[in-house]
Amino acid sequence: MSYPVIIPETELKAFLHNHQANPHGWLGMHPAKVKRKAGVIVRAFRRDVARCSVIELDAPGQPAWPMERLADEGFFEVFIPGKKIFRHQLRYETTWGDIHQIYNAYSFLPTLSEQDLYLFNEGNEHRIYEKLGAHPRKLGDVPGTAFAVWAPAASRVSLVGNFNGWDARYHPMRPLGGSGVWELFAPDVGEGELYKFAIWDQQGNMRLKTDPYGTRFEGPPNNAAIVHATNRHQWGDGDWIARRAALAGQADRPMSIYEIHVGSWKRNLDEAGRAYNYRELAPLLADYAVEMGFTHIEVMPVAEFPFPGSWGYQVTGYFAPTHRWGTPEDFQFFVDHLHQRGLGVIVDWVPAHFPRDAFALAEFDGTHLYEHADPRLGAHQDWGTLIFNYGRHEVRCFLIASALSWLDRYHIDGLRVDAVASMLYLDYSRKEGEWIPNRYGGRENIEAISFLRQVNDLVHHYYPGALTIAEESTAFAKVSHPTAEGGLGFDYKWNMGLMHDTLLYFQKDPIHRKWSHDKLTFGMIYQYSEKFITVYSHDEVVHLKASMLGKMGAGTLADKAATLRALYGYVWMYPGKKLLFMGSEFGQRSEWNYDTGLEWQLLQHPEHEGLRVLVRDLNRLYTSEPVLSTTDYRPESFRWVNASDGDHSTISFLRTDPSGRTAWLVVCNFTPLTRTRHHVGVPHRGYWREVLNTNSAYYGGAGFGNHGGRTASTIPADGFEQSLSLTLPGLSVLVFKWAAELPG
The missing domain is CATH 2.60.40.10 (Immunoglobulins)
Known part of the structure; x- marks a missing residue:
């Protein structure tokens, strides 16, 4: 017995002309009654299909039920009398003669509850x-x-x-x-x-x-x-994850971060300079970072992005490592390998804005779904991007899920949150009349602040020991304080102020540095208000700002190298965790270019190899001596010895441990003039061993120093009853260690 076409013509046309909004109401298998006979009706819509039939899976001997083709586009229908809903497949023959048998996509319940x-x-x-x-x-x-x-x-x-x-x-x-x-x-x-x-x-x-x-x-x-699953990699970093969890809440620990851009750290010179993929890069980077004494690798954004020139900071795929350097499994291997080599992995995460690309989030469903409709709230004028609507529940859910997914799927140890300042203020980079105050009339973005607190708390809740780090350039209070104390909940904050002040100081000709001596001391006023990381990131070596070496005042290459060694010596001994962008550790001469590798060939020159070795030794000293790495956030552990000698551009300070049994003296001379018999006060009598001298010939310097150390004399200086009489080489930092004699 034949049956008439059952689907209404209007609904069939809706399928054929892309107007159908209720596909599961018509496609698949449904109970039906036709000509007073109960049964089921089955419909399928398949492209390039000439014939289609229904196969009953639980009745192997049952013949197939041929379906009627209602349209050349491949719309099929059949009524099967006397049947209730049963498990079935569709067997179809394509227009070119292939035969396939599949399940009907419209026969399943929703996959979300x-x-x-x-x-x-x-x-x-x-x-x-x-x-x-x-x-x-x-x-x-x-x-x-x-x-x-x-x-x-x-x-x-x-x-x-x-x-x-x-x-x-x-x-x-x-x-x-x-x-x-x-x-x-x-x-x-x-x-x-x-x-x-x-x-x-x-x-x-x-x-x-x-x-x-x-x-x-x-x-x-x-x-x-x-379509890609992310759960196939067999992780081997269980010990690392356990150690990380055991350190949860311990912010004051050794941390020296090496910031890299995956595509330009090193290129394969045997293959026309192509970038290494994640899997190839992992052992090369691990070997280098371990030898250099870094504790963490910070990777510039690896979330998918369309425009290479954005360096990853304009994201279109918030859950996917970029295709440029391999698959998700390759990136998992990268993280796993670094963990097994003792290196943490931090990834730059960008919840502050997203690009306007038509294929991505902008006007996603024809409305301003992820962004604000009003450009005074939803558009970044500086970057030409859009701002997330942090007040919308589903948008917050999206961003929180993005953060957690990197920790879950890729075992990331921390997220460095980009452009936090732009999230905190409604008037960020806007003139009067170009922004809308919050409901209290203020400039703070209340929804963004609430979002940041929530995501930080959730990261710490689900992944003990994982870190969140804020790139925040203003004086917003309590960025790195717990949310329970009214803070934003970040573990650390980038110290942008100290970075700007020190670079401004060292960029000057030495003869003019005495007029900017306060740039070395001002940072201590706010040093203990946050848990700071001292940073010299990629942002400082692009856009015609010159490389770190190129910034170092006037003079020859040797002068610039000496000045950069002195800067690093000062900063590594100064309180705060450390971050250095790739290439800066050996004095790359040109600005960073994301499309080429670093200038590794420079290491054949003593000025550059000396810089690299110095950074290595500074890292090793910093990470091995608790006074230098576990007292960064204790104000009682720091004391200026002489912070007022601007006329000679010298400065000195102490780092001490709580027990009083160890003290470190740091003495800096930031002019090219060598100073002899320079008295520096010290709190203890006895021998002060010269542990590090940035002017050592080993680092490419002239080799002047203090013959391994000095014994304190009874000559008072700098408010102390005793002092050291030192030779201060030009453009140098000297580090001395005193240790109490333990009872025999």
Whole structure:
């Protein structure tokens, strides 16, 4: 007995003309009654299919039920009388003769629960990255990929990719109630498939968007997401993670960070200078960083980004390592290898803004979904980017999930949060009338502040020992204080003030430095207000600012190298954790270029090799001596000896341990003139051993010094009853150690 076409013509046309917003209501298998006979009706919409039939899986001997093709585009329907809903597959023959048998994508229940959606809309589904996006999985025993995307203002959404010829008619998605989430389980789509979401707004305009939660992407110009699981890597860093957790809450510990850009740290000269991928880079970088005494590697943003010139700071894939240097597994190997070599890994994370690229987050569903509609709130004038709407629950959920996913999937040890100052202030880089005050009439971005506190607390809750670090350039209070104390909850804050002051000082000709002596001392006024990291980052060696070596005042290459050695000696002995950008440790001569490797060939010259060896020795000294690395945030451990000798550009200070059994004296001479019989007061009698001299011939200096140390004389100086009579080489820093004699 034949049956008439059952689907209404209007609904069929809606499928054929991309107007169907209720695909699961028509496709798949549904109970039906036709001509007074009960049964089921099955529909399928397949591209390039000539014939299609239904196979009953639990009745192997049952013949297939041929389906009627209602449209040349591949829309099929069949009514099967006397049947209730049963497990089935579709057997189809393509227009070129291939035969396939698959599960029907429209025969599955939603892959997100009502609780998932409720928590997401409330902003409290912290691992929404496990639900939204594309996830290879099994529903029962059926393999496939679960797709879900948040687009609340969309009139309809379709999944498109190379599996359906990028034709939005063939994989329409269903809306899940009022959640704004659209979902589809596609049993015929597996790993490696390219995909995007076709999203129609309320006016009928279609946008082709990449997956905000995508785990892997192809490169520009197409920028499609790639179905990819991130759980295959077998981690070997369990001991590291356990040690990290044991250090949770201990901010005052050795930390010397080497900041790198993956694509330009070192190039493969045997292959036309191509960049190393994550897997190739890991052992090379680990060997170097361990030998240099660094404790952590900070990686400039590796989250997917379209424009290389942004260096990764304009992100379009907040959950995916960029394709440029390998796969997600390659990046996991990179982190795992560094952990097993004793190195922590910090990643730059960019929740402050996102680019306007049409394929990504901007106007995602035809509305200002992730960003504010008003440009006075939603647009960064300096960078031409858009600002997240931190007050929207689902946007906060998205960003929190991004942060947690890097710690979860990639075992990252810390997030350095970029451009925090731009998040804190509504009037950031804006003139009067270009910004909107908060509800109290102030300039603080209340929603962003609340978001930062929340994400910091969650990072510390879920991943004990993981760190959050703020790049924050203003005097906003308590950035690195716990949220319970009214702080933002970061572990550390970049010390931008000290960086600017010291560079301003050392850029001057030595003869003029005495007029800027306060640049060396002013930072101590606020030094203990935050848990600071002293930084000389990539931002200081680009945009015609010159390299670190190039900044070092007037004079010859030898003079500049001596000055840079003195700067490093001063900063490494000064309180605060350390960060140095790659190439600065050996005095790269040119500005950093993201598209080429560092000037490693310079290490054949003594000035550059000497700098490198000095930084190595400073790291080793700093990390091995508790007085220098575990008292950074104790004001009682620091004391100026003489901070007022600006006329001679000398300065000296002490670092001491709480027991009083060890003291370190740091004496600096920042002019080229060697000073002899220079008296520096000390708190203890006895022998002060010269531990480090940046003028040592070993570091490329002239070799003047104090023959291994000096015994304190009874000549008073600097408020002490005894002093050392020292030779201070020009442009140098000397470090002396005194230790109490223990009872025999």
